[in-house]
Amino acid sequence: MNDARWEQYGAAAGLIFVILVVVGALIGGAPPSPDDSVRKVAQYYEDHTAAIKAGAYLTGLGSAAFLWFLGSVWATLRRSDDTRRLATIATGGGIVGLITAVTAFALNAAVALAIDTTGATASVNPKFIYLLSGVIGGMGNFGIAVFVAAVGIAALRTGVFPAALGWASLVIALGWIVAGAGVASTASAFFAIGFIVFLVWVVWVLVISFFLYRPLGTEPAAPAAPSPASTT
Numbered sequence: 083m084n085d086a087r088w089e090q091y092g093a094a095a096g097l098i099f100v101i102l103v104v105v106g107a108l109i110g111g112a113p114p115s116p117d118d119s120v121r122k123v124a125q126y127y128e129d130h131t132a133a134i135k136a137g138a139y140l141t142g143l144g145s146a147a148f149l150w151f152l153g154s155v156w157a158t159l160r161r162s163d164d165t166r167r168l169a170t171i172a173t174g175g176g177i178v179g180l181i182t183a184v185t186a187f188a189l190n191a192a193v194a195l196a197i198d199t200t201g202a203t204a205s206v207n208p209k210f211i212y213l214l215s216g217v218i219g220g221m222g223n224f225g226i227a228v229f230v231a232a233v234g235i236a237a238l239r240t241g242v243f244p245a246a247l248g249w250a251s252l253v254i255a256l257g258w259i260v261a262g263a264g265v266a267s268t269a270s271a272f273f274a275i276g277f278i279v280f281l282v283w284v285v286w287v288l289v290i291s292f293f294l295y296r297p298l299g300t301e302p303a304a305p306a307a308p309s310p311a312s313t314t
Contacts, residue, residue, distance in 0.1 A: 092154020096291030102144030116268040138191035172232035178225030186219030223262035231255035
């Protein structure tokens with residue numbers, strides 16, 4: 083199987099990842115703000131138990147698709163000697179972001195599962211778990227920032243992706259870093275910034291997937307003009 087076919091699989095994996103992770107993130111409804119009361123956070127878990135568990139499962143499936151997508155990005159960046167190091171850096175950042183995101187969803191799912199068990203949450207502060215999941219997920223922002231920035235730099239150095247996408251990647255990476263400040267604050271502003279950056283990032287994944295499916299310079303050639311009829 084040639085590389086082009088594998089890259090198309092990687093593009094499909096990127097699309098599948100976006101669908102699963104967006105549904106998994108939104109299915110639970112609007113989550114509480116980090117500065118909300120303990121009671122409000124507990125009520126969120128109680129009212130959205132099934133959705134939280136479903137979201138965690140969908141995110142787990144999405145993580146498998148993301149790894150496939152990430153492998154295709156790595157293979158694409160490694161084709162040029164100038165970006166082989168960046169390929170490794172990007173992959174490392176993506177894996178760090180994935181691990182922390184999956185851990186954050188797992189913590190929330192654990193609370194949702196415990197609610198179904200009588201007495202399991204008697205000595206558990208749900209807000210502590212909620213903040214813990216947010217901090218762990220927020221630490222992953224820095225890994226995703228590295229992933230996106232490395233891809234952007236590679237695009238600017240070699241043209242593997244359009245230059246405009248390279249510059250946009252650097253801006254998105256900066257957004258992830260700003261949102262990462264939420265690990266040190268319960269201000270709702272960082273929560274909102276992180277959500278906006280997340281939505282922009284999934285669009286970025288779709289754009290990268292498009293160029294994995296149809297790399298630059300592979301546009302079909304125009305049909306040859308018919309040769310003039312010979313004269314006799």
